[in-house]
Amino acid sequence: MKKWYAVIGDPISHSLSPFMHDYWFQQHGIDASYIPLHVEPADLQHAIESMKLLGISGFNITLPHKQAVIPLLDQLDETAQHMNAVNTVSVKDRSFKGFNTDGDGFVRSLLSYPVDKEKALLIVGAGGAARGIAFALERAGFTDISITNRTFRRAQELALETGSKALVMADAEAQLSDFGTVIQTTSVGLTEEALPISLTHLGSGSVVADIIYNPLETPFLKQAEAKGCLVLNGVGMFVNQGAIAFEKWTGIRPDTEEMIKLITEKLGGNHVNK
Numbered sequence: 001m002k003k004w005y006a007v008i009g010d011p012i013s014h015s016l017s018p019f020m021h022d023y024w025f026q027q028h029g030i031d032a033s034y035i036p037l038h039v040e041p042a043d044l045q046h047a048i049e050s051m052k053l054l055g056i057s058g059f060n061i062t063l064p065h066k067q068a069v070i071p072l073l074d075q076l077d078e079t080a081q082h083m084n085a086v087n088t089v090s091v092k093d094r095s096f097k098g099f100n101t102d103g104d105g106f107v108r109s110l111l112s113y114p115v116d117k118e119k120a121l122l123i124v125g126a127g128g129a130a131r132g133i134a135f136a137l138e139r140a141g142f143t144d145i146s147i148t149n150r151t152f153r154r155a156q157e158l159a160l161e162t163g164s165k166a167l168v169m170a171d172a173e174a175q176l177s178d179f180g181t182v183i184q185t186t187s188v189g190l191t192e193e194a195l196p197i198s199l200t201h202l203g204s205g206s207v208v209a210d211i212i213y214n215p216l217e218t219p220f221l222k223q224a225e226a227k228g229c230l231v232l233n234g235v236g237m238f239v240n241q242g243a244i245a246f247e248k249w250t251g252i253r254p255d256t257e258e259m260i261k262l263i264t265e266k267l268g269g270n271h272v273n274k
Contacts, residue, residue, distance in 0.1 A: 003032040004055075005249065008039040008047060009062035014214075016263055017060055020242050023262070024254040032057065041068065048072045052094055058249040059089050060242075066100075066128065073098045083132050088245040099248065102129060103136030105241025106211065108256075110181070111140070113207050113230060119180030120144045122172060123164075124197050126154035129211055130185040134162040146179075148172035148197065169197065177203035182224075184210040189218035196220065204228030213238050216269040235263050 007017045013036065021034035039047040044065055051059065061069050066085040070076065073089065075097040080086050086098035121142055123130050126149035137145055145164040149155035152168050159166035167175070176182070176199065188196040190212050199220070202208070208224035213234030221231045239259045247253050 003030070003057040005032060005034040005058050005060075006037045006051065006056060007034070007060040007062060008037045008044075008065060010038060010040050010064060012036045012038045012062070015062065016238070016266065017062075017242060019266065020239065020259055020263065021246060023259070024246055024252075027254070028250070028252055030250060030252075039065065041065070044068055045072055048096070052096065055094075056091060058091050058245070060245060061087050061089065070098065072096075079103070079132075079135065082135055083128070085128050085132070087241065088248065090248050099245075100132055101241040101244040101248075102237070103132030103134075104139075105239075105244055106133050106183075106209075106237040107136045107140045108240040108244075109232065109236030110183075110207070110209060112236065113232060115181050115207050117142045118144065120146065120178050121181040121183070122167075122176070122179040123147045123183050123185060124172075125149055125185035126151070126158045127185065131158055131161075133183060133185060133211075134158060134164060138162055138164075146172070150196075173198045174201060176201040179206060181207045181209070184208075184212075184218075184220050187212070189215075189220050193219050195223065199223045199227065202227050202229065206230070207232065210234060211237055213263070214267055216264065216267055235260050235267075239263060 007015055015036050018034050018036050025032045074095045077099050080098045080100045083100045088099040088101050090097050146167050147155045147159045147164050148167045148169050155166040186196045188194050206229045208229045209232040210218050210221050211234040212218050216233050225231045239256050243254050243256050
């Protein structure tokens with residue numbers, strides 16, 4: 001019997017998850033389809049009930065449902081509980097278990113670069129993405145993590161939860177050359193030519209990452225590259241978080257390097273990451 005999987009969100013038409021997962025299903029000879037479902041917030045409960053009734057085999061969740069879906073699930077893994085957000089659901093005997101693969105997906109992508117886990121690392125932003133990445137970095141053995149945010153209180157709260165340090169934005173900007181890795185987790189640069197933090201004092205040779213993958217090169221990454229830094233866009237995070245979900249559903253670990261190249265080409269670019 002053909003299996004079916006989905007991604008739910010509002011909006012959802014822009015999602016590249018169907019392309020990615022359908023490619024992997026075909027590549028591994030799995031009789032399954034992956035479809036995008038546009039679900040508005042008011043319809044979320046009905047959508048979850050309907051998917052359970054119709055026998056879905058697994059699904060992903062994107063904005064704005066990552067937190068709202070939690071009360072509608074049967075179980076959460078430890079990471080999803082810590083983050084209070086879910087982006088992947090596995091199904092066993094019609095029981096829905098929520099996971100969050102975003103942070104681990106980012107760390108898998110980051111570790112493809114020559115990063116030193118003992119060097120100082122700065123996270124810019126203190127929202128849901130920053131939260132997942134901070135927890136995942138800690139689990140991966142990074143020992144010196146700082147967090148900065150325009151609203152300092154939010155940076156303090158996240159730093160307290162994750163055992164990191166909080167920096168006011170002005171101090172982070174002044175000390176930027178001290179960080180071996182800088183990770184941009186906000187939406188700044190998604191639709192406008194703006195920077196979430198001044199890069200005036202950024203040192204050459206640092207690894208600079210942006211979780212945004214469309215556009216492939218944000219103003220943040222362009223400036224960092226001009227300063228001689230190794231830059232990493234969000235395609236790797238997107239692909240690796242999807243690969244972790246795929247592995248939970250099928251037991252198969254797909255080829256992420258090939259998919260990073262395919263997604264990059266699909267977005268109209270060459271392989272931006274060095």
